[in-house]
Amino acid sequence: MSTVTSDTPLIAIVGNPNSGKTTLFNLLTGMKQKVANYPGVTVEKKIGECYSQHGKKLRLIDLPGAYSLNARSPDEAVLRDVLLGRRPETPRPDRVVCVVDSSNLERNLYLVSQVLELGLPTVLVLNMTDLAAQREWRIDAAKLSERLGVTVVLTQAVSGQGLIELKLALSRDDLPLPKWQSAVLPEGVRTALEQSRGPLCQTGAIHSRASLLEPLYLLSDHDPTHYGIADTQIGRIQELRGRIDAAFPGWEDQLVAERYRGIEELCGEVLQRPELEAENITTKIDRILLHPVLGMANLLLVMSLLFYLIFKVAEGPMDWIETGFGQLGAWVEGMMAAGDFRDLVVNGAIPGVSGVLIFLPQILILFFFIGIMEDTGYMSRLAFIMDWAMSKVGLNGKSFLPFLSSYACAVPGVMAARTIENPKDRLITILVAPLASCSARLPVYSLLIGVLFPAGKVGAWVQAGIMLSLYALGTGAAFVFAWIFNRHVMKGASSPMILEMPDYKMPSLRTILLHVWQRAKMFIVRAGTIILGISILIWAASTYPKSDTEDKALQLENSFAGRAGKFIEPAIAPLGYDWKIGIGLIGSFAAREVFNSTMSVVYAVESEDDENLEPLRDKLSAERYADGRTVYTPLVCISLLVFYVFAMQCMSTIAIVKRETGSWGWALFQLGYMTGTAYVLSLLIFQTGSALGY
């Protein structure tokens, strides 16, 4: 943002999920917005600016969608804290725009009733008026405005209708203060909250000037992570809450019922709807898309399309990126004098940048696809259909898509886990997603299966069968680990799955494209830098110290990476691997498919063509120890294949997991449990197999 001055008012946009809030925000601010994260939590903070109808600059903040100020997730905690002015890095908004889905007025008014009580000047936006009209709902906006005491504006964010009226309302200096109160706190509870104010002030949880609403929402915090509340204050808050709970059992639920009583009364005055809900388009579509057979068939179709897009369509641009950077490297090599610096640029930096950008086609496609599914409302249906299966391992239907995407690449898969609101489910999904066999494992599988069963000796179906069982192994393991993490590792009870099934609507292309762009930018800036850094490190490890030899294999053997391969040989020998395989394993940390190119260097295989595995495969098959034993016995191949199914050998995934979980802790935990499992299983396979004489 250019200038942050006190005379540009900060306007918060709040509303339920699916209320069209973000589309409206994008419409107002256009590209003039900045996306960051609230510190310490993966909740997006979007701030933008626009000019009012009178040319006055306004700052807008798009707050996370929520159903209530009684936080149940970090998203809702952020909303509560910003609106109460509890966040040090975000000033308390001066005004509020409350966006409401008109076709779902009654439920949306719940959050509105809480927000109005905050006493900030508020504009109520009745959005999606077209959907309400479709349902034959008639809303008396004038009456609503009169009863709530706030300005009411009608909009259709998708088409932009009502935008000028909204800007006019925002331009008003004398925006009225809300006067409606849906529910009055019972006297006893009010007194109890008053009394809790003192102790809360002492721990620093609230200011002495804070209104009664602040203790109210702190005491009714249901966010399992208690985001926005300091650890030192939790104990005190829970103690105070226990006291109120004991004195007034069910006080929170009573308050909810009171609010809805007020809302019902209000709706009785302002909302006319048909006695019998007419069958709308959503019901008709759902009859097909949620049909036991047709719905499943459609889901398979949609997922096949997604797979086709991220596997096949992305392949072209990924090739261009690779070839383009390859040519750039060759060009730079010709332009610069030979030396370490040229080597760093040509073999370290350029492939590193290429290794970051190579993910972009898949990320762009996946997020565009997800954007369409979310914006149309199909995402909820997908979760609805898949929920039963996912619930068996303690996850919910929303984990399905991120996991599925991880078969292409875990990086976009992990990023897609943001669509899961429940922090525990989200974390477990991120932790198990890389067990899905991603496309980077495919070349390694192909190579080793080729060594294991040379083509011609067995039918192609045997090779395919092995390939399929490797995919099944990874998938099965992901479910087992999800179950274990859910039961034994994560603290906190699973919150119930409550999913809203919004009406279908036309997607807003503008919102989707903006979102895709923001995600891509975030990936490049935040994960890309880590990936680039590690690429250069790996380059250095396989380049230094320099040997006086033209022999690349010998050079690699003497490098740090080669020495590391030898160093870890005692550890990997029980798995059946020699130090050369060790180098391959270390190289794979950059990306799994690097195994193939590293082994080509190790065995000095001259191959102009990356796609052609035959020379390398033959070399591996022919490789012998000094005493004449075969190195790549079938048992070693199987042990190695299993290692590749399980091991976390992808720095890009580690970088993105660090980024998405906000800590190195979980990224390292994942590295440990996956690689540990890989080691133990490969060890068991090789040792048992050897003992049995294979």
Added chain:
Amino acid sequence: MSAATLAELPVGTDAIVDSMPTGRSGLTRLREMGIVPGTRIRVTRRAPLGEPIEICVRGSHLSMRNHEAAFIAIRSATSA
């Protein structure tokens, strides 16, 4: 009064929410989404394997699992 719950309500039938246990945070969220005692509610669909269920309340469609639905006691909408 019969001890019928939302989990047992046949698809396409209306009912009135009779009572819900208090003090459980998961159910508090359901209340906040509009399911409070006295509300008219309808099961619109069941997923093929019996779970989750889709309900319609106050004009909005929500889905939940039987586990939660079983806590919501209902009474007949006609005799009310």
